[in-house]
Amino acid sequence: MNYWLVKSEPAAYSWADFTRDGGTDWTGVRNFQARNFLQQMQPGDLVLYYHSVTDKQVVGIATVAAPAAPDATAEPGSNWVAVHLRPHQPLSRPVSLAQIKQDARLTQIGLLRQSRLSVMPLKPEEFDVLLELGS
Numbered sequence: 001m002n003y004w005l006v007k008s009e010p011a012a013y014s015w016a017d018f019t020r021d022g023g024t025d026w027t028g029v030r031n032f033q034a035r036n037f038l039q040q041m042q043p044g045d046l047v048l049y050y051h052s053v054t055d056k057q058v059v060g061i062a063t064v065a066a067p068a069a070p071d072a073t074a075e076p077g078s079n080w081v082a083v084h085l086r087p088h089q090p091l092s093r094p095v096s097l098a099q100i101k102q103d104a105r106l107t108q109i110g111l112l113r114q115s116r117l118s119v120m121p122l123k124p125e126e127f128d129v130l131l132e133l134g135s
Helices: 015-021 032-040 097-102 124-133
Strands: 003-008 046-051 057-070 081-096 119-122
Touching (some): 003 124, 015 046, 015 057, 015 081, 032 081, 032 119, 046 081, 046 124, 081 097, 081 124, 097 124, 119 124
Antiparallel strands (some): 057 081
8 A cells, every 4th residue: 555645725625525426536736746646646546635725734644546547628739648546534733834833753754845736646654644633
């Protein structure tokens, strides 16, 4: 199993929207590195859902329900992909970006090193620390 983090602006598509919908195709990613990470996702992988821009906090856990497939919002024939994500559970307590920055165990997390990337892998130990902070 692999672990991931995806970012969404809550005004555009929040955790509440995601859970209301029962899942979504994670479309619209137009960064090559993020696309490559989407292509690596496999059903059953766990994904942390991060509210970017305003809230700046991890709010829930999703699962990858289907592997990468062509992104329906992209130009036909392009190499952009999407994965289908389903909500798994909210965190008991959201984990803020400030908490992440303060935790010495998370100094190398992609969220801090590549802050503009919308899809990124997490090391198992990073995922565990974030779950610990959110419980």
